[in-house]
C-alpha cells in the first residue's frame with residue numbers, strides 16, 4: 707500500500723513520531739503506524755459506530771469531529787479527503803494547513819489534495835504512487 711510505504715519512509719528518514727489519521731474509519735492505518743514505531747498514533751472519526759467497531763477490533767480510533775481538533779501537536783497528518791462536501795473539505799484542509807507546525811508532514815492524495823501540494827508554505831518531499839508527502843516550511 708502506498709500509504710504504508712509513505713509512513714515507512716518517514717520513519718526511516720525523519721525524526722517525526724506523532725501521527726494522526728483524520729477521518730480514520732476503522733483506524734487500520736493508525737494501527738499500522740503504531741507497528742511502524744509512531745507514538746502516539748491515533749485516528750479520529752465522527753462516526754460513533756465506526757469508532758466502536760474499530761475499538762472492538764483493538765484499533766485506536768477516537769470519537770472526534772475533525773473540525774474540533776488542534777492540528778499543531780501532530781508531526782504527521784494523514785488525510786484521505788474524509789468529507790464528501792467540497793466546501794467543508796476545503797475549509798478543513800485550510801484549517802489543518804494553517805495549524806500545522808513548521809516541519810510537520812501532511813500525507814495526502816496527490817490528485818485531490820492540491821490545496822496543500824500547491825500551497826507555497828509546503829514542499830513535496832516524497833511521493834509514493836498517488837500519495838504525496840508535503841512538509842510545511844514556513845508559517
Ligand SMILES: C[S@@+](CC[C@H](N)C(=O)[O-])C[C@H]1O[C@@H](n2cnc3c(N)ncnc32)[C@H](O)[C@@H]1O
Pocket residue numbers: 727728729730731732735750751752753756770771772773786787788789
Ligand atoms: C473514506 S473514509 C477514510 C478511512 C481511512 N482514513 C482510510 O484512508 O482508509 C473517511 C472517514 O472520514 C470520516 N469523517 C467524515 N467527516 C468527518 C468529520 N467531520 N470528522 C471526523 N471524521 C469524519 C467518515 O466517518 C469516514 O469514516
